[in-house]
Amino acid sequence: MRNETITPKLIADSIALQSISERRAWVHNQTPEEIRRVANSWAFWARDAQKPPPGDWRIWLFLGGRGAGKTRAGAEWIRAQVKAGCRRIALVAPTFSDVREVMVSGPSGFLNIGEEDERPRYEASRHRLIWPNGAEAHGFSSEDPDGLRGPQFDCAGWMSSPPGPARRRRSTCWGWGFGWVKIPD
Ligand SMILES: Nc1ncnc2c1ncn2[C@@H]1O[C@H](COP(=O)(O)OP(=O)(O)OP(=O)(O)O)[C@@H](O)[C@H]1O
Numbered sequence: 001m002r003n004e005t006i007t008p009k010l011i012a013d014s015i016a017l018q019s020i021s022e023r024r025a026w027v028h029n030q031t032p033e034e035i036r037r038v039a040n041s042w043a044f045w046a047r048d049a050q051k052p053p054p055g056d057w058r059i060w061l062f063l064g065g066r067g068a069g070k071t072r073a074g075a076e077w078i079r080a081q082v083k084a085g086c087r088r089i090a091l092v093a094p095t096f097s098d099v100r101e102v103m104v105s106g107p108s109g110f111l112n113i114g115e116e117d118e119r120p121r122y123e124a125s126r127h128r129l130i131w132p133n134g135a136e137a138h139g140f141s142s143e144d145p146d147g148l149r150g151p152q153f154d155c156a157g158w159m160s161s162p163p164g165p166a167r168r169r170r171s172t173c174w175g176w177g178f179g180w181v182k183i184p185d
């Protein structure tokens with residue numbers, strides 16, 4: 001196999017086929033720097049279902065059960081958009097507390113994923129995240145839908161656990177959803 005065809009996903013798939021002792025040996029053979037890079041690489045960890053759909057989509061709806069990886073997939077997609085040049089992002093959740101506790105500071109939130117020096121800082125008073133490259137994400141609550149009037153967003157919005165029936169099913173073990181919206185030019 002030629003070197004350039006070895007992707008993080010291919011490495012992850014081959015490690016997944018190994019025994020526990022082979023995996024331990026693989027980890028043992030990496031430098032701390034390589035381990036850190038692998039730990040932070042979404043290309044390595046993402047399951048196919050967590051990758052954005054191909055083609056020219058406007059809305060990506062991710063329906064999954066508890067712990068399916070919905071929040072992480074959304075946060076990683078936004079992270080990739082920021083790297084690709086997106087500068088103003090809307091984060092929409094049922095409440096401001098959901099924005100803060102799930103999207104921002106939860107285990108899958110922006111303060112806990114990706115390379116540490118590329119992570120945003122959070123301004124709680126303005127419900128705002130600012131990345132080192134200048135990109136900003138503003139949090140909105142569906143309890144105040146008019147709050148979305150006025151500010152302009154250049155490429156991305158994200159709605160987590162929409163209110164209504166999906167929200168009411170949140171405490172059950174299956175089937176609530178979650179979507180991302182590309183804002184057209
Ligand atoms: N592909 C993955 N590889 C490794 N860890 C992952 C992966 N996807 C998600 N995780 C981790 O698994 C945990 C659960 O993921 P996540 O919070 O995205 O699930 P969820 O579907 O949003 O859960 P909930 O139903 O509670 O909202 C988090 O710690 C997340 O970082």
Ligand SMILES: [Mg+2]
Pocket residue numbers: 070071072102
């Ligand atoms: Mg979640």
